Amino acid sequence: MVKKLDLDLKVLDGLEEPVVKQARRWMGRARRMADDATHSARTALREKHLRIGVTGLSQAGKTIFMTSMIKNLEAYVRGADTLPAFTRNGKSGAIQRIEIKPIPSEDIPYFPYDEIHRRLASGREAWPERTTDVAGVNLVLHPKSSLSGRLNVEIFDYPGEWLVDRTMLDPDLTYVTWSQQILDRLSPYSELEEWIAFQDYLTSLDWNSSAGVEEAAREAHRRYKALLFACRDKVGLRFLQPGRFLCPGPRGELPMHWFAPTLVTEVPDRPTADSLYRTMERRFDAYVRNVRDFFERYFGRIDRQIVLVDVLAALSEGKVVYNDTRDAVNEIAATFEPQGWLGRLLSWSSVPKATFVATKADYLHQDEIGNMVVQLGVMVAGGLDSMLERRFTEKPRAVAALWCSRDDSLDGRPGVAFRNVRTGGQTLFRFGQIPGEVPSDEFWTRDGGIFTMPRMEPPRLDPDSESGMPHRGLDAVLFDVLGDQL
Ligand SMILES: Nc1nc2c(ncn2[C@@H]2O[C@H](COP(=O)(O)OP(=O)(O)OP(=O)(O)O)[C@@H](O)[C@H]2O)c(=O)[nH]1
Numbered sequence: 001m002v003k004k005l006d007l008d009l010k011v012l013d014g015l016e017e018p019v020v021k022q023a024r025r026w027m028g029r030a031r032r033m034a035d036d037a038t039h040s041a042r043t044a045l046r047e048k049h050l051r052i053g054v055t056g057l058s059q060a061g062k063t064i065f066m067t068s069m070i071k072n073l074e075a076y077v078r079g080a081d082t083l084p085a086f087t088r089n090g091k092s093g094a095i096q097r098i099e100i101k102p103i104p105s106e107d108i109p110y111f112p113y114d115e116i117h118r119r120l121a122s123g124r125e126a127w128p129e130r131t132t133d134v135a136g137v138n139l140v141l142h143p144k145s146s147l148s149g150r151l152n153v154e155i156f157d158y159p160g161e162w163l164v165d166r167t168m169l170d171p172d173l174t175y176v177t178w179s180q181q182i183l184d185r186l187s188p189y190s191e192l193e194e195w196i197a198f199q200d201y202l203t204s205l206d207w208n209s210s211a212g213v214e215e216a217a218r219e220a221h222r223r224y225k226a227l228l229f230a231c232r233d234k235v236g237l238r239f240l241q242p243g244r245f246l247c248p249g250p251r252g253e254l255p256m257h258w259f260a261p262t263l264v265t266e267v268p269d270r271p272t273a274d275s276l277y278r279t280m281e282r283r284f285d286a287y288v289r290n291v292r293d294f295f296e297r298y299f300g301r302i303d304r305q306i307v308l309v310d311v312l313a314a315l316s317e318g319k320v321v322y323n324d325t326r327d328a329v330n331e332i333a334a335t336f337e338p339q340g341w342l343g344r345l346l347s348w349s350s351v352p353k354a355t356f357v358a359t360k361a362d363y364l365h366q367d368e369i370g371n372m373v374v375q376l377g378v379m380v381a382g383g384l385d386s387m388l389e390r391r392f393t394e395k396p397r398a399v400a401a402l403w404c405s406r407d408d409s410l411d412g413r414p415g416v417a418f419r420n421v422r423t424g425g426q427t428l429f430r431f432g433q434i435p436g437e438v439p440s441d442e443f444w445t446r447d448g449g450i451f452t453m454p455r456m457e458p459p460r461l462d463p464d465s466e467s468g469m470p471h472r473g474l475d476a477v478l479f480d481v482l483g484d485q486l
């Protein structure tokens, strides 16, 4: 191919100057494309690709999980014993080298794991900010065995607020049915001033009218958004849609965001295209299309899904937050069910294998971790047995991606000790009972029943990360998703 192009370039000698230049440019480009194609074909034979989605509601621990995953894989490759599950399963030293590269399409922001690690290593108040955009990296793992090809592991981080939009892809959902769901879900918070302001405005609107539509749509959106922020920041809810109203992404707020749930329960009779109803409905449809594009682009070809759930935050913040988190996790889990509606709807070859993980397991003494996993099963599928039967996950896990505590005891019962971000001093902490079922009303009214989890200071980290990041149980999850590929 390349030889043939050389000959053709000689034939061009003697033609008009600009024509020759243009032709040479095309030939050059064709040659580079041919080279690239040859290179890709050669490497494709030796390379395997694995896309891992790390998902979870906001503040579930995704950013820390990914950073710890990368830093511990790097340290393991350098010979540190950071992933004992690999050693236990005969894969000690299975990865000879690791390269960390941008996602091959090169148009996705680079996940700033080094910067996050540096901040964590710097001490107090070092936890990352909420994530506001998608970011990813490609981990190129070079296995020791010459029989296995290079393994490209692409991982993505994104704002947890966007995950709940997944359920908006249900093909049976319309603007009207979605609005009813949302208004039902938020009705327990009707005492919030933001709810009252939003409801007052909705009831004053004429949905068939085409006068003042833009102002009405924007004002309804503004008031609805204020309600979503109040539900997130005052009540602690996470199942809030549309997720991009809370976290719009790098392009900021777009005109398609200027809608809100409607009070209309049936499609009005022949509304005109420029009526308020149709305008809002059109924007809702555009939003759903955008959500579909997002999930298809980043999660459409995911092979393994790691779903992180902050079980302890849900249990500590009271019945309302528990039910909200459980509903969100339930609905998201259903989208991972083999043969679920999402798998059939999108052009995905198959629904990825999911691993459900309870995060921040360093708030518990080792003796209590089993109860945490049982509660994870309750939240995901009503019980551990049902979670396994419905094949949501093969092995539910509990992980502290960054282990900030040590096991201790409090009043003779298992607890943990850590440095508290608020006080800067040592705190002895016992989470208390972790129910093995959906908590009863007595659970919520018990002494000390509802509290905000104290924030732990990150442990002292080695700034060069030679020894990785201390964790509890991360190695088991990584072995579940990578072990059979090495
Ligand atoms: N003790 C402890 N705290 C953790 C751990 N992982 C996360 N956290 C805490 O949880 C908070 C949220 O963690 P992130 O990793 O930023 O959560 P996220 O899912 O990326 O959140 P969003 O970007 O908002 O979606 C952190 O700021 C920490 O306070 C852990 O392993 N141990």
Ligand SMILES: [Mg+2]
Binding pocket: 062, 063, 064, 129, 130, 131, 157, 158, 159, 160
């Ligand atoms: Mg994050």
